[in-house]
Amino acid sequence: MSKKVLVVGAGPAGMTAAWSAACHGAEVLLLEAGTRPGRKLELTGNGRCNLTNLDAFNYDSPGYRRNGKFLIPALSAFGPESVIRFFESNGVAISIEDSGRVYPESQRAADVVTALWRALRSKGVDAHLEESVKAVRPTGEVITTSRTYRPDSIILATGGLSYPQTGSTGTGLHIAQSLGHNIEPVYPSMVPVIVSERWVKDLAGITLPDVFVRLLREDGKTLARWRGGLLFTHNGLSGPAVLEIGEDAARALYEGNSPSLCVNPFPEYTPAEFRQRVLGSLKRAGRRKVRHALSAFLPRALVDHLLSAEGIPPDVTCAQLNRQQRETILPALHNICFQVIGTLGIRSAMVTSGGVSVKEVDPRTCRSRLVPFLYFAGEILDITGRSGGYNLQAAFSTGYLAGLSAARP
Ligand SMILES: Cc1cc2nc3c(=O)[nH]c(=O)nc-3n(C[C@H](O)[C@H](O)[C@H](O)COP(=O)(O)OP(=O)(O)OC[C@H]3O[C@@H](n4cnc5c(N)ncnc54)[C@H](O)[C@@H]3O)c2cc1C
The missing domain is CATH 3.50.50.60 (FAD/NAD(P)-binding domain)
Known part of the structure; x- marks a missing residue:
């Protein structure tokens, strides 16, 4: 039967x-x-x-x-x-x-x-x-x-x-x-994260097609890493690379950690290659504004934010950029870090x-x-x-x- x-x-x-x-x-x-x-x-x-x-x-x-x-x-x-x-x-x-x-x-x-x-x-x-x-x-x-x-x-x-x-x-x-x-x-798994940096909302909708993201514990230990696209949202970050490590962020937060998420928007270059390319570009750009020269590498709104965070005036030209300013902006472009304070939770995972x-x-x-x-x-x-x-x-x-x-x- x-x-x-x-x-x-x-x-x-x-x-x-x-x-x-x-x-x-x-x-x-x-x-x-x-x-x-x-x-x-x-x-x-x-x-x-x-x-x-x-x-x-x-x-x-x-x-x-x-x-x-x-x-x-x-x-x-x-x-x-x-x-x-x-x-x-x-x-x-x-x-x-x-x-x-x-x-x-x-x-x-x-x-x-x-x-x-x-x-x-x-x-x-x-x-x-x-x-x-x-x-x-x-x-x-x-x-x-x-x-x-x-x-x-x-x-x-x-x-x-x-x-x-x-x-x-x-x-x-x-x-x-x-x-x-x-x-x-x-x-929650495959979930966007919420970050404390309020300025991300000004970039909501902007994507970076190929980044390397790392989720770090307070003591610097890498909890997770992934390569792929990134999307800025009104309160945080999403996109394939971030979704992949969303669960690690949720688990870290649950365990009482305060993880940060660091983005390298240029995974194809070593730091030395990246430095050489950006410096070469700034040198060639001469009297162009730094914000315009750097927007060949990253979306303008993100460049503006990074310059302002480093205290570099928005209208400074490449020729006016001094050595100290150059040395601060380079790592800031290459390693953009955010404080993760939450995820969108199980309903949105x-x-x-x-x-x-x-x-x-x-x-x-x-x-x-x-x-x-x-x-x-x-x-x-x-x-x-x-x-x-x-x-x-x-x-x-x-x-x-x-x-x-x-x-x-
Ligand atoms: C937006 C989105 C995109 C995704 N894209 C992909 C993708 O491209 N590839 C991939 O591999 N995975 C993807 N996933 C994940 C994938 O959809 C799920 O892993 C998969 O649907 C799980 O299948 P399931 O049958 O176990 O459960 P479900 O698909 O959740 O189905 C469960 C069913 O049970 C029914 N049910 C629940 N409780 C009861 C009850 N008490 N009595 C009767 N019926 C009940 C529900 O109504 C539902 O129809 C995606 C998920 C989401 C949300």
Whole structure:
């Protein structure tokens, strides 16, 4: 007789789990609290959906910040190649960038949602929208807003706590906890930071396309570093490089540290090369204003701020700049530091770090080690990927494995 599998949550993990369980012979019911499936998935990759990364198979790659090792069996069962094959065979042509990032060729995340939904429906999954799971009893009964179910297995795929407007409100974490699971402390990941320097608001919207950022503790120890783009916001910093170290900033602040974030806008030059280029440029510029000459290197508004912070008059010409002024402005351009006083928090984070402790989940099946009928998939687990398709790959892989395992007689 086929197993009755109930999947909670129609995000990428839950939809994959429902499809996989149905493919492996189970009778599947998928319950989704929202009015439509995959609301967060629709937003991914700025609406383009970076659905995996060819490098994701390498669990030890920098792609996974937390518990990448847990994913080995799930990635072996359903890795990036399987994800690509799945979407191609469900009508989504794939495009792979040189970086290894994988997108739908249409660049439309909505196509990914539609493909998953159609695939699971074509396998006979019974899916109920606007039916929220309120509790799971230790006996295995599932209490929803409208009735009680008694499945053989339950897969919790309710996501984390970030972007709660998409349905990831953390109810699954409470349910897991009520069944005896430990929840690893939750931190925002892929999140912008807030800095104490008020002047950043004057630069809001300005980007630096390629910078090297370092997060430093008060004693100078480097906590994290990343290279990529930077965006000034009305109260801090964002952009790919900053998002990558946002979680480290959140953790440092929680631990009582007062971290600073230092930006090198010229990662391609050594300090000596940079010095030579800037000095050469100032020399050639002669009677031009310093602010104009330096705006060949950095946005004008940032140059103006840095000059004023170093006490250099805005209209001074390159020829008038004295040696001492030159020696102060050079390092100021090369190493711009900010005091981090917060992050935008879990609601604005792209990813939730923390969640159901993987120590209590069997990586070979995604089954709870504490509750025999319970399985987990996706961001509810304490697995955190970086930007690049790693989080969706984790959702697809754990969803597939949880579905397959839960369907086994
Ligand atoms: C703006 C943004 C961009 C992103 N871009 C990328 C990207 O390009 N690539 C990438 O790899 N990752 C990206 N991510 C991260 C990725 O979207 C998540 O890791 C992924 O969606 C997690 O999938 P999930 O199925 O575990 O959870 P979710 O997608 O959060 O889905 C959980 C589902 O469960 C439902 N639910 C919750 N509680 C209940 C309940 N009690 N009863 C019934 N249903 C319930 C919710 O309504 C929701 O539909 C992005 C995230 C954001 C916010």
